[in-house]
Amino acid sequence: xxxxxxxxxxxxxxxxxxxxxxxxxxxxxxxxxxxxxxxxxxxxxxxxxxxxxxxxxxxxxxxxxxxxxxxxxxxxxxxxxxxxxxxxxxxxxxxxxxxxxxxxxxxxxxxxxxxxxxxxxxxxxxxxxxxxxxxxxxxxxxxxxxxxxxxxxxxxxxxxxxxxxxxxxxxxxxxxxxxxxxxxxxxxxxxxxxxxxxxxxxxxxxxxxxxxxxxxxxxxxxxxxxxxxxxxxxxxxxxxxxxxxxxxxxxxxxxxxxxxxxxxxxxxxxxxxxxxxxxxxxxxxxxxxxxxxxxxxxxxxxxxxxxxxxxxxxxxxxxxxxxxxxxxxxxxxxxxxxxxxxxxxxxxxxxxxxxxxxxxxxxxxxxxxxxxxxxxxxxxxxxxxxxxxxxxxxxxxxxxxxxxxxxxxxxxxxxxxxxxxxxxxxxxxxxxxxxxxxxxxxxxxxxxxxxxxxxxxxxxxxxxxxxxxxxxxxxxxxxxxxxxxxxxxxxxxxxxxxx
Numbered sequence: 001x002x003x004x005x006x007x008x009x010x011x012x013x014x015x016x017x018x019x020x021x022x023x024x025x026x027x028x029x030x031x032x033x034x035x036x037x038x039x040x041x042x043x044x045x046x047x048x049x050x051x052x053x054x055x056x057x058x059x060x061x062x063x064x065x066x067x068x069x070x071x072x073x074x075x076x077x078x079x080x081x082x083x084x085x086x087x088x089x090x091x092x093x094x095x096x097x098x099x100x101x102x103x104x105x106x107x108x109x110x111x112x113x114x115x116x117x118x119x120x121x122x123x124x125x126x127x128x129x130x131x132x133x134x135x136x137x138x139x140x141x142x143x144x145x146x147x148x149x150x151x152x153x154x155x156x157x158x159x160x161x162x163x164x165x166x167x168x169x170x171x172x173x174x175x176x177x178x179x180x181x182x183x184x185x186x187x188x189x190x191x192x193x194x195x196x197x198x199x200x201x202x203x204x205x206x207x208x209x210x211x212x213x214x215x216x217x218x219x220x221x222x223x224x225x226x227x228x229x230x231x232x233x234x235x236x237x238x239x240x241x242x243x244x245x246x247x248x249x250x251x252x253x254x255x256x257x258x259x260x261x262x263x264x265x266x267x268x269x270x271x272x273x274x275x276x277x278x279x280x281x282x283x284x285x286x287x288x289x290x291x292x293x294x295x296x297x298x299x300x301x302x303x304x305x306x307x308x309x310x311x312x313x314x315x316x317x318x319x320x321x322x323x324x325x326x327x328x329x330x331x332x333x334x335x336x337x338x339x340x341x342x343x344x345x346x347x348x349x350x351x352x353x354x355x356x357x358x359x360x361x362x363x364x365x366x367x368x369x370x371x372x373x374x375x376x377x378x379x380x381x382x383x384x385x386x387x388x389x390x391x392x393x394x395x396x397x398x399x400x401x402x403x404x405x406x407x408x409x410x411x412x413x414x415x416x417x418x419x420x421x422x423x424x425x426x427x428x429x430x431x432x433x434x435x436x437x438x439x440x441x442x443x444x445x446x447x448x449x450x451x452x453x454x455x456x457x458x459x460x461x462x463x464x465x466x467x468x469x470x471x472x473x474x475x476x477x478x479x480x481x482x483x484x485x486x487x488x489x490x491x492x493x494x495x496x497x498x499x
Contacts, residue, residue: 021481021482023353023356023357024349024350024353024354024474025474025478025481026473026478026481027343027471027472027473027478027479027482027488028471028472028473029470029471029488029489029490029491030465030466030467030469030470030471030472030490031470031471031490032487032488032489032490033321033341033470033471033487033488034487034488035321035482035483035484035485035486035487035488036484036485036487037318037319038223038319038320038321038341039223039224039315039319039320040223040224040225040226040259040313040315040319040320040321041218041223041224041225041226041320041321041322041323042225042226042227042228042320042321042322042323043225043226043227043228043322043323043324043476044228044229044267044322044323044324044325044326044345045227045229045231045236045239045240046149046229046230046231046239046325047147047148047149047325047326047345047347048323048324048325048345048476049211049227049240049243049476050205050206050239050240050243051205051206051208051345051347051475052148052204052205052206052347053203053204053205053206054086054148054151054347055086055087056203056204057197057204058086058151058152058155059084059086060193060196060197060204061149061152061184061187061193062084062086062152062155062156064183064184064187064192064193065152065156065180065183065184065187066079066080066156066183067183067187068182068183068184068186068187069179069180069183072183072186073179073182073183075179079160079163082159082160082163083159084152084155084156084159085155085159086151086152086155087445088154088155088158088447089102089145089151089152089154089155089158089448090151090348090445090448090451091145091146091147091148091150091151091348091451091461092104092144092145092146092451092452092459092460092461092462093145093154093448094135094137094142094143094144094145095142095143095144095145095153095154095157095177096141096142097140097141097142097143097173097174097177097178098141098173098174099116099129099173100116100117100157100161100165100171100173100176101114101115101116101121101129102114102115102154102157102158103115103126103130104448104449104454104459104460105135105454105459105460106454106455106457106458106459106460106463107454107457107458107459107460107462107463108457109134109135109460110454111126111130111131111135112454112455112459113126113447113448113449113454114126114129114130115158115447116161116165117158117159117161117162117163117165117166118158118159118162119162120447141174143177143181146326146327146328146461146464147325147326147327147329148325148347148348152184153177153180153181153184156180157176157177157180160176160180161173161176164176194231194235197235198234198235198238198239201238201239201242202242205239205242205243207242207243208243208475208476208477209247210477210480211243211244211247211476211477212244212247212248212251212257213248213477213480214476214477214479214480215244215257215258216248216250216251216257217479217480217484218479218484219257220484221484221485223484224259224260224313224315225257225258225259225260226258226259226260226261226262226309226313227240227258227260227261227262227263228262228265228267228270228322229262229263229265230264230265230266230267230329231263231264232263232264232285232302233263233264233280233282233285233300233302234285236261236263237254237285240254240255241253241254244257255298255300256298259295259297260295260297260301260309260313261299261300261301262277262300262301262302262303262304262309263280263300263301263302264302264303265302265303265304266303267324267326267329267333268328268329268333268334270304270305270306271305271306271333271334271337271338272333272337273305274305274307274308275303275304275305276291276292276303276304276308277292277301277302277303277304277308278292278301278302278303278304279292279299279300279301279302280299280300280301280302282300287302287303292304294312295312295313306334306337306338306340316339317338317339317340318339318340318341320338320340320341321340321341321342321343322334322340322341322342322343323342323343323344323345323476324342324343324344324345325344325345325346325347327344327461327464327465327468327469331344331464331468331469332464332468335468341470342468342469342470342471343469343470343471343472343473344465344468344469344471344472344473345472345473345474345475345476346465346472346473346474347474347475348451348474349472349473349474350474350475351444352444352450352451352452353474355440355443355444355450358443359439359440359443362436362439362440363440365436366433366436366437366440369429369432369433369436370433370456372429373426373429373430373433376422376425376426376429377426379422380419380422380423380426383415383418383419383422384419386415387412387415387416387419390408390411390412390415391412393408394408394409394412437455450462452465470488471488
């Protein structure tokens with residue numbers, strides 16, 4: 001098919017030629033999903049429809065949090081002058097409030113790396129603390145940083161733990177984290193954060209030129225669209241107006257893209273509790289007292305529950321696809337309570353894919369080295385077993401003939417030389433693997449590596465994306481490259497014995 005025809009077919013939704021779509025704009029599939037069976041598509045707003053300039057937002061969050069810590073909780077003014085590096089943290093790390101540590105786990109809950117402040121714990125230190133007990137992330141001791149909004153908490157915690165330890169000043173690590181979280185929560189609750197963002201939306205929110213086209217394409221295929229966000233109406237209206245008003249003809253307001261708008265959803269409680277909907281007075285942004293008995297187009301609602309949403313729309317179960325960014329609030333709790341299909345927006349995926357493409361050669365080399373190392377280990381085990389059997393046999397030579405003893409001795413010496421050479425090769429190969437792996441991981445993040453992987457395995461966060469998100473992608477507008485009737489097929493997964 002000529003290039004022009006392929007591009008046209010893609011626009012018409014007739015093409016499944018996925019190589020026409022760059023990897024950074026693709027939708028990836030964990031569980032087969034037929035879009036032609038989806039009647040209603042829901043969207044979260046923050047970090048889903050609205051993507052943030054993460055470095056600027058984190059700097060603002062840290063500034064407001066420091067203000068509250070100094071003013072309300074009595075922390076010294078000196079903490080304002082510390083350097084808080086927004087790039088230090090990634091999603092999926094865990095704060096140990098008891099010991100002042102931050103660590104990252106693989107899918108088996110094995111702690112792969114750990115920092116106390118900015119000091120990386122040695123392997124022995126890490127094993128001493130975390131090897132002998134099961135880590136229960138629901139315990140009060142631990143805080144899992146699973147949202148992009150939570151990254152400033154980790155950055156500030158590591159910085160302040162390091163500062164207090166360096167200055168030899170005693171600090172309650174658990175209280176320190178509680179004060180950081182309370183201060184940042186206050187910046188969200190008192191509207192100081194959102195007031196600054198609303199006053200300069202372009203500095204904090206990315207404008208996606210293909211977002212409006214994406215929503216229009218889904219609507220045009222006959223699907224109902226709804227917005228379900230925890231943000232209240234005033235902030236939602238400001239952000240959505242900035243992103244969508246005037247984007248394409250035929251839509252005089254952002255609300256016209258959606259058949260239903262729900263603000264103040266209080267997820268994840270929206271998916272598990274029975275709460276009534278309230279209609280919002282668009283002039284004041286406040287809920288009206290009248291009972292809501294059904295939805296009307298171009299109205300805005302607050303609160304409610306997924307059960308009542310299904311009742312009012314008469315669409316339920318796997319005919320609903322919900323797209324969000326929060327692994328717990330949007331995806332995990334939803335999947336455990338309902339049969340809705342799920343899509344996850346991972347803003348970091350842009351960078352993850354870009355790094356994987358840049359290091360494509362070294363990643364292939366690493367996989368090859370890893371296979372060769374496993375083969376060497378198997379050969380080493382076999383030769384060592386032979387060597388030990390010969391040594392045991394030679395312990396009693398009285399039952400053996402002299403020629404047999406001589407042959408056994410010669411073989412033992414040859415095996416010893418062979419084993420020593422294998423050991424040297426394995427040591428050299430292990431150094432090459434570590435060097436390659438370190439280089440690749442530093443490309444993702446110099447401290448933590450990829451947020452989706454830990455060493456050779458999925459990270460705990462990556463495994464949850466795998467388990468609970470039917471499909472995932474870097475941004476909502478990536479749906480524009482696919483037919484609204486697309487059949488997303490998961491790749492065949494191999495077990496270790498099939499590789």
